[in-house]
Amino acid sequence: MTEQAIQAKKASRVLAALSTEVKNEALIHVADQLEAKYEAILKANEADLQKGREKGYDDAYMDRLSLSKNRVFSFAGGLRKVAGLPDPVGEVSSSWTLENGLDVEAVRVPLGVIGMIYEARPNVTVDAAGLALKSGNAVVLKGGSSALSSNKAIVNVIHEALDETAIPKEAVQFIESTDRSAVNELLTMKEHIDVIIPRGGGSLIKTVVENATVPVLETGVGNCHLYIDAEADVEKALAILVNAKTDRPAVCNALETAIIHQDWLNEHKDALIETLLTHNIAVHGDDTAVKTIPHAIPATEEDWANEYLSLDLAVKVVSGLDDAIDHINEYGTNHSEAIVTENKQTARTFMTQVDAAALYHNASTRFTDGEALGFGAxxxxSTQKLHARGPVGLPSLTTIKYIMSGDGQVR
Structure with a gap:
């Protein structure tokens, strides 16, 4: 692992000097090769899925682990989108001249070497590699053991493709060890790794944050809420609820708790009940919700904090906006929160007082996604507040270097 990290560090210096055009050409070539060799990737993925079935992984986990031709072509397409995005490296974010004539520029530069620790999702291997390379960074990938065969197959394709470009294949390192000590070793490689990014469940993120000596760019789990206000349009509210809950229940931007104004519920309970039953949404409700929704079961304290990643939904009934905001700020994970209302002032108050990386007015939380928001991938x-927040795309994978130019000035 140490040798892999050293190789990544050397490769990062080569990467930092490459032009945007060279990086783009390499990414497009990698995308072409992923599509051309998708059958080998799917064969490896099937081996992982079979092991998952034998171990009894739940449906949400198997969904995150599973690949298909469409999913392979989708993440290959994501690479092409990344290639088409503006390159942040070299961008002058600000500049000024001091009174003594010294010119100052704040220029975006790569972070260096990114250590990526993640679970289940093989698509992260491609997304992380593509974003790292475009932003001039090398990457050391540590995927979960459940996706080992899939990840190895994907990295093999990436390496073979990079061998035919100006980007050294050593810029993408993959740690095959499934030993837990490998993670701990990666977390303490301050000499070679510039930042660690964990992506996965709460326990993984907690382990990384508590044990890393390398700086961590913390991503978070998604206990996402939808507040349906008294002045919410019923068609918008139900359509957003269904999309946010059922489109892909196993992802972090899926809805986990619906908070409903009592007045709205009284008026539209029949439509809500029919919608929930039609879409097989299981309800864990507070006392009012249980009395109103026939198939609801009583919610426990755990339900309000739970990231179900399934068709289960916690439902809380409130008397007003303040109660909804208080509940979200107590149980939310600072990921994505939404309000449905036709009252613009109510929406503004919600946006101002709710603490989250992404906030929505009359739209689904499912848009908290790099591709959906135009990042390509x-x-x-990120649910933290320092350096980067929200989808971690290209600009978030760079930092600032100050460049000064003078004519003999001394202090």
Missing amino acids: EIGI
Whole structure:
């Protein structure tokens, strides 16, 4: 692992000097090769899926682990989108001249070497590699053991493709060890790794944050809420609820808790009940919700904090906006929160007082995604407040270098 990290560091210096055109050509070539060799990737993925079935992984986990031709072509397409995005490297974010004539520029430069620790999702291997390379960074990938065969097959394709470009294949390192000590070793490689990005469940993120000596760009789990206000349009509210809950229940931007104004519920309970039953949404509700929704079961304290990643939904009934905001700020994970209302002032108050990386007015939380928001792809959704927040795309994978130019000035 140490040798891999050293190789990545050397490769990062080569990468930092490459032009945007060279990097783009390499990414497009990698995308072409992923599509051309998708059958080998799917064969490796089937081996992982079979092991998952034998171990009894739940449906949400198997969904995150599973690849198909469409999913392979989708993440290959994501690479092409990344290639088409503006390159942040070399961008002058600000400049000024001091009174003594010294010119100052703040220029975007790569972070260096990114350590990526993630679970289940093989698509992250491609997204992380593509975003890292475009932003001039090398990447050391540590995927979960459940996706080992899939990840190895994907990295093999990436390496073979990079061998035919100006980007050294050593810029993408993959750690095959499934030993837990490998993660701990990666977390303490301050000499070779510039930042660690964890992507996965709460326990993984907690382990990384608590044990890393390398700086961490923290991504988070998604206990996402939808507040249906008294002045919410019923068609918009139900359509957003269904999309946010059922489109892909196993992802971090899926809805986990619906908070409903009592007045809206009283008026539209029949439509809500029919919608929930039609889409097989299981309800864990507070006392009012249980009395109103026939198939609801009583919610526990755990339900309000739970990231179900399934068709389960916690439902809380409130008397007003303040109660909804208080509940979200107590149980939310600072990921994605939404409000449905036709009252613009209510929406503004919600946006101002709710603490989250992404906020929505009359739209689904499912848009908290790098591709959906125009990033091409993302390494994860940052729920912290320093350096980067929200989808971690190209600009978030760079830092600032100050460049000064003078004519003999001394202090």
